[in-house]
Amino acid sequence: MVNALKYRLTDHTADFGIQAFGKTMEQVFENAAFAISDLITDIHILQGVHSQPIFVTGDDRDDLMMNWLREILYLWNGMGLLVKQTSVKEVTESHLKADITYDFYDTDRHEIKNEIKAITYHQLEVNRNQDGWFANFILDV
Amino acid sequence: MDLIQKNDYLWEIPKTGHMNVPGRIYSSSSMIDSVSKEEACKQVANVAELPGIVSASLAMPDIHWGYGFPIGGVAAFDWKEGVISPGGVGYDINCGVRLATSSLHVDDVQSRLEDLADDLYHGTPSGVGSTGSIKLSKKEVKKVLEQGSQWAASNGFGEELDIRRTEDHGCMDSADPEAVSERALERGTQQLGTLGSGNHFLELGMVEEIFDPDTAAKFGLFPGQITMMIHSGSRGLGYQICDDFLADLTRHARKSAYYLPDRQLAYAMIQSVQGRRYLSAMACAANYAWANRQIMMHRAEAVIMRTLGISPNTLSMQLLYDVCHNIAKKEEHMVENRKTWLCVHRKGATRSFPPGHPSLPEEYRTTGQPILIPGDMGTASYILAGTEKAMAETFGSTCHGAGRVLSRNAAKKASRGRAIQNELAEKGIIVRWTGRSTLAEEMPEAYKDITDVVDVVHGAGISRKVAKLRPLVVIKG
Numbered sequence: 001m002v003n004a005l006k007y008r009l010t011d012h013t014a015d016f017g018i019q020a021f022g023k024t025m026e027q028v029f030e031n032a033a034f035a036i037s038d039l040i041t042d043i044h045i046l047q048g049v050h051s052q053p054i055f056v057t058g059d060d061r062d063d064l065m066m067n068w069l070r071e072i073l074y075l076w077n078g079m080g081l082l083v084k085q086t087s088v089k090e091v092t093e094s095h096l097k098a099d100i101t102y103d104f105y106d107t108d109r110h111e112i113k114n115e116i117k118a119i120t121y122h123q124l125e126v127n128r129n130q131d132g133w134f135a136n137f138i139l140d141v
Numbered sequence: 142m143d144l145i146q147k148n149d150y151l152w153e154i155p156k157t158g159h160m161n162v163p164g165r166i167y168s169s170s171s172m173i174d175s176v177s178k179e180e181a182c183k184q185v186a187n188v189a190e191l192p193g194i195v196s197a198s199l200a201m202p203d204i205h206w207g208y209g210f211p212i213g214g215v216a217a218f219d220w221k222e223g224v225i226s227p228g229g230v231g232y233d234i235n236c237g238v239r240l241a242t243s244s245l246h247v248d249d250v251q252s253r254l255e256d257l258a259d260d261l262y263h264g265t266p267s268g269v270g271s272t273g274s275i276k277l278s279k280k281e282v283k284k285v286l287e288q289g290s291q292w293a294a295s296n297g298f299g300e301e302l303d304i305r306r307t308e309d310h311g312c313m314d315s316a317d318p319e320a321v322s323e324r325a326l327e328r329g330t331q332q333l334g335t336l337g338s339g340n341h342f343l344e345l346g347m348v349e350e351i352f353d354p355d356t357a358a359k360f361g362l363f364p365g366q367i368t369m370m371i372h373s374g375s376r377g378l379g380y381q382i383c384d385d386f387l388a389d390l391t392r393h394a395r396k397s398a399y400y401l402p403d404r405q406l407a408y409a410m411i412q413s414v415q416g417r418r419y420l421s422a423m424a425c426a427a428n429y430a431w432a433n434r435q436i437m438m439h440r441a442e443a444v445i446m447r448t449l450g451i452s453p454n455t456l457s458m459q460l461l462y463d464v465c466h467n468i469a470k471k472e473e474h475m476v477e478n479r480k481t482w483l484c485v486h487r488k489g490a491t492r493s494f495p496p497g498h499p500s501l502p503e504e505y506r507t508t509g510q511p512i513l514i515p516g517d518m519g520t521a522s523y524i525l526a527g528t529e530k531a532m533a534e535t536f537g538s539t540c541h542g543a544g545r546v547l548s549r550n551a552a553k554k555a556s557r558g559r560a561i562q563n564e565l566a567e568k569g570i571i572v573r574w575t576g577r578s579t580l581a582e583e584m585p586e587a588y589k590d591i592t593d594v595v596d597v598v599h600g601a602g603i604s605r606k607v608a609k610l611r612p613l614v615v616i617k618g
Contacts, residue, residue: 013179013206013545059395062404070384077377078324112268113578115338115618117232117380121391121404122208138208140232140380141339141549 007035015120016139021132026088028126028133029096032065033072033086039114039139041082046110048084048101056096061126065135068096069119077116080105116141142182144173150202150601154182159402160189166200167535169597172589175546176204184211187402191216192410193223195476195483199535201490202597203544203589207231209405212489212545215538220471220482224408225416227390227423229486231467232383234423235430236374238513239307239463240524241438242360243445243456245367247347247613256448257345258571258614264444265343265437266335267618268575273334275436282329282378282429283318289428293435303435305502307463308492309470311431313424320422321378322385328377329429334436336373338576338618340583342515343441344370346522346610356508356526356607360461368610369441369458370522371434372515374467379426386419411484420469427468434463461524462511466491466541474536485536493531493539493604512604516543516591518572518583518617519565522610523595530602539604540595543588549578556581565615574617583617 010017018035022028037043056071058064075081081102090097103110117140126135144152144166152173154164164185168176176182181204188210189198195217204213209228218224250257266273277285285292290304290311304310318326336343348366351357375382390407393415401407409416442458449456469486476483494501494510501510510527520543531537547555561580562572574580599606 009550011548011550013548014212015208016549059392063391063395067388070388074324078328078381113576115576118384120208121228121387121407124404140208 006031020135023132046084165197180206181211193218201540203540210488214488217483217485226408227386228405232380233374234379234426235465236467237465240461241369260448262573271335272331286425289431293432298436298439316424317421325381332376343616345614349611350609352606375426375430493527495529517585517588518615519585524608525604543591547587549582552587
């Protein structure tokens, strides 16, 4: 279970609670994005043939995570792109630069597993623990 | 959290700390234990901290843990001095339910239910990110946002009766498309007339039991009657509007350094520029949702006629009513014996207006507002009527559904090794669905017993039972 190391689902009655992990701050942002993609589709069949850079800002670390995940989700919900991989090049408390790879959604090839309406601020937290970093957030599904 | 029982159906969270008013939860002695252990009670108390809240922060018996507001939450704010919170409406703005009656009896269609299930499934775009056959330019989307159900009727998807029997006549007139982002408009171009996924559904049912024959007759209901229920909302356009305004208002909250018990509760004063702007955008999404349900109903009606080879007269499908259960509205209520304009947030709660209320169509002036309460797909749904007591106690509000008890993950675990569709088929319920995990996540055990929930609102007098429906055909996203 490779995914178990990247994130786990936490219990929430109506929605999906997520806890993402990372040894570094870069990694916890990458793994939080991975959780979103993994819940949307089967990442393994994606080829990641296209790529683009992303730049996100935030008022603080939590807000930065929120805005980052918002953009990842909008790539799917708004533009029909399925994200294969994210690579965070630079991250501070207030901005993030990353490269992403993605495929265009193809109804014949890709199965969509869950509809994620939004990332919520409820109980959102990005912090350090003894193993590195973690991020908690709840998705409205 | 300390809960004080006030009567058989009401528990109070005393006003402490930053709370401006107490919390009040409608429940029963059998359900209150699980409610008190949940995060939802804390959420009721958090809402009580918001500025301008009047009387109490309320929760209906289908209360469960949401984000920001609890699901099943009702909160009213003074129109002049209170706030509006996008999180108090939710992402799926004007998620709601409509019910249409017909002149068909279950015996007329029993042998054709499988065909109806197939044809309704193919005729109703559903599932994650589903797009419909109606593709609109952004300019045309703006007309939908301004006109709501009237847009659908003007384009051949309905008639005047449908509009009269929709809450607010299917159009909130405060809508202003200029308050809506390009992203939201873009998402609105593809999804009109689509069901979506999750707990949304289109269902053929039958009237199984009538509790109040006089009101049922006025609602046009008879035993064994075939009905159609649609549960859907404003789709991606609504989610985007909520998300856009939450982003804006949380930034504003941080800059003005006002205290928030939960960032998801970010708000604007109703009378501020931002508050007005959110109200205009929210109204746009509400109108989109009404047009969406109107179009789906009209199309499903055509499918039923085609499948059964019957005329509109033989089917006689008529909208009973359309209610929203995620919304904020300007309404006049009595507060401390004075008529007061309020902004009533209903987040997973339904309006329950009494007999004689001026906003009800003529035919329901003596009965009170029809209220539609969908259950889970394996049990039942209810038709209720609005009451004076709801006006006195809950700002004219009641429950909206069963309310989840199992998380989606827990439901999937509980369903492992079972064929939910076969279990439903044994009960005479035919299901068609799109998403791989939808059926497991939405299994009947994932929800509270709808009958327990409805018995509370009936017992408490905030609405009254009229009829019970049994599902026959369920189309899920």
